[in-house]
Amino acid sequence: MSRQEQILPHGQVLRYTLRERITHWAAGVTYLYLLGTGLAFWSPWLFWLAVALGGTQVSRTLHPWAGLIFFGSVWYMYVMWAPQMTHTDDDRRWWKALKYYSTNQDDKMPPAGRYNAGQKFLFWGFFWANLLLFLSGIFLWAPQYFAWHSLVAMRISVLVHAAAALFTIGLFMIHLYMGLFAERGAFGSVIRGDVSIAFAKRYHPAWYKEIAGEAASPRK
Amino acid sequence: MSQATLRVQKISGHAGSVPGQDTQREYTVCKLIDTTTCIGCKACEVACMEWNDLPFGETVFDNTYQTMPETRWNYWNLILFNEHERDDGSLMWLMRKNQCMHCGEPGCLAACPADGAIIQYTNGIVDFQQANCIGCGYCITGCPFDIPKMNPKTHRVFKCTLCTDRVSEGLEPACIKSCPTGCLHFGIKDDMKELAESRAKQLRDYSNFPNAGVYDPPGVGGTGVIYVLHDATQPELYGGLPKNPHLPWSVKLWKGPLKWFGNVAMIGGLIGLFVHYLRYGPKAREEEDLATGPRGGRT
Numbered sequence: 001m002s003r004q005e006q007i008l009p010h011g012q013v014l015r016y017t018l019r020e021r022i023t024h025w026a027a028g029v030t031y032l033y034l035l036g037t038g039l040a041f042w043s044p045w046l047f048w049l050a051v052a053l054g055g056t057q058v059s060r061t062l063h064p065w066a067g068l069i070f071f072g073s074v075w076y077m078y079v080m081w082a083p084q085m086t087h088t089d090d091d092r093r094w095w096k097a098l099k100y101y102s103t104n105q106d107d108k109m110p111p112a113g114r115y116n117a118g119q120k121f122l123f124w125g126f127f128w129a130n131l132l133l134f135l136s137g138i139f140l141w142a143p144q145y146f147a148w149h150s151l152v153a154m155r156i157s158v159l160v161h162a163a164a165a166l167f168t169i170g171l172f173m174i175h176l177y178m179g180l181f182a183e184r185g186a187f188g189s190v191i192r193g194d195v196s197i198a199f200a201k202r203y204h205p206a207w208y209k210e211i212a213g214e215a216a217s218p219r220k
Numbered sequence: 221m222s223q224a225t226l227r228v229q230k231i232s233g234h235a236g237s238v239p240g241q242d243t244q245r246e247y248t249v250c251k252l253i254d255t256t257t258c259i260g261c262k263a264c265e266v267a268c269m270e271w272n273d274l275p276f277g278e279t280v281f282d283n284t285y286q287t288m289p290e291t292r293w294n295y296w297n298l299i300l301f302n303e304h305e306r307d308d309g310s311l312m313w314l315m316r317k318n319q320c321m322h323c324g325e326p327g328c329l330a331a332c333p334a335d336g337a338i339i340q341y342t343n344g345i346v347d348f349q350q351a352n353c354i355g356c357g358y359c360i361t362g363c364p365f366d367i368p369k370m371n372p373k374t375h376r377v378f379k380c381t382l383c384t385d386r387v388s389e390g391l392e393p394a395c396i397k398s399c400p401t402g403c404l405h406f407g408i409k410d411d412m413k414e415l416a417e418s419r420a421k422q423l424r425d426y427s428n429f430p431n432a433g434v435y436d437p438p439g440v441g442g443t444g445v446i447y448v449l450h451d452a453t454q455p456e457l458y459g460g461l462p463k464n465p466h467l468p469w470s471v472k473l474w475k476g477p478l479k480w481f482g483n484v485a486m487i488g489g490l491i492g493l494f495v496h497y498l499r500y501g502p503k504a505r506e507e508e509d510l511a512t513g514p515r516g517g518r519t
Contacts, residue, residue, distance in 0.1 A: 106503060163478065
């Protein structure tokens with residue numbers, strides 16, 4: 001997609017392509033299911049979640065299948081987005097200015113590109129946790145198919161699975177907070193795909209400059 | 221399975237109170253296995269299959285007298301054979317009837333996330349309720365004795381029930397009934413402990429087994445199956461009986477610090493985010509306000 005096509009009429013900018021949105025929601029919907037059933041297995045106090053999500057044994061049966069879809073979606077995000085997620089000097093400055101970001105003083109932030117440093121952290125956090133969850137999960141699913149299967153490996157997998165899941169829950173809570181509450185317009189962008197120019201200028205000025213600059217300069 | 225006379229003392233994955241706890245005086249039952257008088261006839265294996273109506277499975281010949289290398293989901297009672305050469309060059313042929321130990325503090329029950337899939341009766345029997353089992357296999361990771369086994373077809377886990385159905389009707393377990401040498405005993409834990417100790421003393425005093433003793437490991441809260449061993453200092457010789465079994469470190473870590481940390485972090489995180497929103501609010505009220513700079517909540 002050329003940069004020019006990202007400038008839409010009525011002061012809107014295309015932020016997420018359809019492919020990106022579908023991938024995001026494949027991961028999002030399966031994550032919600034995995035979270036619910038996972039929390040049911042985490043604590044007896046939340047075991048009712050497994051009942052609510054279709055029954056305890058159904059939850060156990062579907063959890064790994066949903067996990068496969070989640071794994072695939074996050075992996076595809078890696079294919080799509082990894083080049084845009086590299087850590088830059090601006091990101092280093094962004095982390096240093098985190099206190100301004102978290103207190104809504106966005107004008108004091110170093111200009112963010114398409115993804116700010118926090119979003120990059122979210123991406124890599126989910127990427128690595130996803131790998132750990134996949135490896136430990138697939139082993140817990142059917143240990144008998146692994147030649148090296150042993151009680152010790154199962155015990156480690158249980159721990160790794162729970163710890164990695166907890167880590168993603170932390171990321172997920174912040175992700176949800178930013179997308180639903182803190183940045184108005186962010187949720188719509190991952191549904192419809194577009195954001196206002198004002199949104200782009202405010203939260204991702206370097207990114208906006210990039211596309212607007214290219215759109216403004218006559219090409220060919 | 222008849223539970224008419226059995227009351228529940230512990231329930232896996234259970235948030236509420238336990239119905240049978242402290243409501244009735246009940247004796248802890250116990251199976252005593254005297255390895256020094258076991259002749260390895262496997263009558264107990266057959267009796268277990270017969271009484272519990274377990275489907276026949278193929279045996280595995282691995283150049284020993286064992287029926288198969290380890291217990292299976294449909295083979296709960298297995299005699300383990302081991303040839304052991306003592307320091308003086310003499311040979312001992314050790315046989316141990318292996319099955320669920322019915323721990324006082326069952327690792328399987330601690331690791332199980334499914335409400336009511338594993339229960340412990342007030343008489344000490346640890347029993348799996350397959351109707352509540354979700355087939356996650358976590359109990360397998362919780363057992364220090366490697367006893368619970370999963371049926372690969374139905375994804376339900378099975379193990380020795382200590383013949384709950386028989387015990388609840390006042391009968392002894394099927395294996396006990398079948399033992400021709402009398403090396404198996406069943407009764408109240410205190411009585412069995414006494415009997416075991418007197419047999420161990422006999423072995424020490426009269427049979428030249430100075431290390432003879434009783435295996436009733438405290439690390440798992442004592443067991444509902446206790447052994448008399450010729451050499452209680454080396455239980456590993458008896459088909460890998462762990463010397464000091466305890467709740468696996470993974471289950472301890474998971475159900476202890478990790479659970480606490482996770483719960484505090486999740487609830488703390490939710491409260492933190494909520495308070496943050498009350499204090500700072502959205503980065504901009506409406507999309508139209510985006511250009512006009514920060515407009516959060518009031519302090």
